[in-house]
Amino acid sequence: MKAISGTNLEQAKAHNRRVVIEAIRTNGPLSRAAIARLTALTAQTVSNIVEELEGSELLKADSPQKLARGQPFTPYSINPDGxxxxxxxxxxxxxxxxxxxxxxxxxxxxxxxxxxxxxxxxxxxxxxxxxxxxxxxxxxxxxxxxxxxxxxxxxxxxxxxxxxxxxxxxxxxxxxxxxxxxxxxxxxxxxxxxxxAAIGERLYGVARGLSSFVYLFLGGGIGAGMFLDGHLYRGSRANAGEIGHIVVEPNGLRCICGKRGCLDRYVSLGAAYEHLEISDPGAYTADELEAMVEGAGPALDGWLDAAAEPMRRTIDFLELAFDPQTIVLGGPMPAGLLARLAARMEPLYPPVDPTEERRIPRIMIAATGKDTSxxxxxxxxxxxxxxxxxxxxxxxxx
Ligand SMILES: [Zn+2]
Known part of the structure; x- marks a missing residue:
């Protein structure tokens, strides 16, 4: 059994610096008071860290802002060239x-x-x-x-x-x-x-500032990246989110993992190519493949129909298991195709609390597009x- 690792003072300081940088990165320019509020660090700790980070040019002070009442304050932002x-x-x-x-x-x-x-x-x-x-x-x-x-x-x-x-x-x-x-x-x-991709989306995309979300990465297969309660969740062998190998069709299509009927075989770009009878995707560029998929007409509708139900069940499972704020669809699959798949998944299974008024949609399309990974x-x-x-x-x- 492994003991839970402790933190010494140096590690704690490094951690707090990172927390401050991340608060500014996800929220935009912040005053010291706002940083303290968001990070639950003391005003003194925040002051010390901000001073240090400014000294090493990782943060820069913007021009002071003045509100109608109260003291003027200085917002700090990330120094891009830091x-x-x-x-x-x-x-x-x-x-x-x-x-x-x-x-x-x-x-x-x-x-x-x-x-x-x-x-x-x-x-x-x-x-x-x-x-x-x-x-x-x-x-x-x-x-x-x-x-x-x-x-x-x-x-x-x-x-x-x-x-x-x-x-x-x-x-x-x-x-x-x-x-x-x-x-x-x-x-x-x-x-x-x-x-x-989940890290990229949290820093620069639609998951900015979210503390719990699941990123579904649709490429050759399907996998999930997870932020839970503000922490990246990797699992004991860094394999958390290998959901492509959940069996969705008992005795279904054979999978490279040795099982039959895995999610990967129905919902992924690889599955779409197979459904559209593109037998050698390696022979085409990504742009050519995208054009072939977009132009596939009824055959593409057939794949969307086949993929929709396994996806609906996957969303239901992820929501029930992890209670995320949203589920982001992204990865190498073209955004247009992701949007069509999301539309085809409607109506989703009833949410955990059907009476809840949601501020964040249950499903979002990743903003970082092909640059996501x-x-x-x-x-x-x-x-x-x-x-x-x-x-x-x-x-x-x-
Ligand atoms: Zn499999």
Missing amino acids: AYSIGLELERDHAAGVLTDLSGTIRARIVRPIDPLTPEQAIPILAVISKELQEALAFDRNRLLGVGIAMPGRYAAEGVTSLTPIALPGWQHFEVGPALERLVGVPVLVENDATA ILGAAALPVFSETNPQFAVLQKPVA
Whole structure:
């Protein structure tokens, strides 16, 4: 049995700094008083942290605001140039990378078409992309927090290994993080694509400021990223949200996981391609595939009809199990198709409390679109509370 880890004072301080940054990131510019109110930290603690973060240029003071009554106050906002991060994405047909600033704005982007690669081939390409992104913008390299990479789950006990034979053959038991870190020389964080997308959506999309939501990542398969009570929920082996392998059709279609009738086989881009008899999606670009799907007419309606009921049940289960504020539909599936799927799911099963007046819809479409995983990946080094580079940046300036 593992004991619950304690926090020492240094860790607690680092955690509080991150809490302050996140409060401003999700709410926009805030005064010290507002930060204290939102974070439940004392006014003195907030003052110390704000001063420190301003000193290390992660926060900047905006011009003082004056209300009709009371003292003028100074709102603090994220200093975009305070830190940078690189997000990488490796897909079947392309490798891509973005350099984002601390506000999450993409400052440089590189996309390379590739054929499916082994890790030995892919890691050097990802390293080159990271290097070129750093050269694409003049900035203080000491302010690069790290590299985040989003990859399809599922993960072995040690994390960082991908076990998706269909999406990326040959990647089983390969440790992506350490291999890439040796080449790029900054911390590399690996996260499953659905969780990375949930982080991206919470920082920059429709889930901004929400404390409990489920992000359904619809790509080759379907997975879920979960924020519960303000915390990212990963599970004991970082496999929480592998809902694509819930059996929805006993004795149904055979799945790569060895079972039959998994959700993945009915609700995913992979399932849509199969239904539309696109036998070799790898032969087309993402844009070509999107056009083929959009133009499929009655066949597409057939797939939507087949997918709607398993999705409705999945939504019902997630709402009952986790009581989220909303469920976000996103991932590589085109937004237009996500919206049609959401419409086809109506009416949903009755909610937990049918009398409740909802301010937030039960289902939302992700705002970050196709950049969802890559933005999430870039957010990983920023989001990580233990990032060593981040700790270096936060040392008070002498
Ligand atoms: Zn399965």
